[in-house]
Amino acid sequence: MSMKMLVPMEVGICCVDLPALSRFYQNVLGFTFVAQVHMPAAAAQQVGLSEGGYSVVRLQTPYGERIKLLAPERAPTRHEQGLILDRQNASYLTFIVEDIATLVADLKHAGASFFAGDAPIQLRPDVKALFCRDPEGNVLELVEYADIAAYRPDLLNDRSA
Structure with missing residues (x-):
């Protein structure tokens, strides 16, 4: 079950x-x-x-x-050392977005910090990604797909109609 x-x-x-x-x-x-x-x-x-x-x-x-x-009520301790997957129990939120580059300025202005610079990395020909931390150090992944319908056809096939 x-x-x-x-x-x-x-x-x-x-x-x-x-x-x-x-x-x-x-x-x-x-x-x-x-x-x-x-x-x-x-x-x-x-x-x-x-x-x-x-x-x-x-x-x-x-x-x-x-x-x-x-x-x-009692403030938690902060643990942000090393690369993301070098820590046991690491987790992050993934956001699939339309245009990472336009989001970078807003993220910077709001206090986000970036792992490897603020330029999206081309992971594959059709995928860009960028990792950052929110103002309290929580890890966020931003991903941009050239063809989002190919990535999530279960959600997006109805949009093309």
Whole structure:
């Protein structure tokens, strides 16, 4: 038996400055605000998230995926050493975008830092990519496909009609 998902997957991101990171994802990456709630310490401890309480902001993409920005009452420690896949438990968010180059200036202005310069790398003839960190160090991958319909025909075949 496999898990039966009812809605698109959501990703939780631990953060320190909830308002600032929320603005970054909304203003630079185009997420929309859904809700903000506070969880008391007792609930946070029971579920295994934090010794203290935390606040969470839910943000959504135009396609329905959501991220949850979680700010614990006690600030988390920062771990950003080495290359992405040189760390166990490494993770990153991937955004498939129309034009990476036009997004770079907005990312820089909003406090993003880049791994190998701010120019997209041509991975294959039809694929460009760029890795950066959001203002709190979370890793983001931006990918641009020359033919997005070839990459995700399950989602995009209806658009050409």
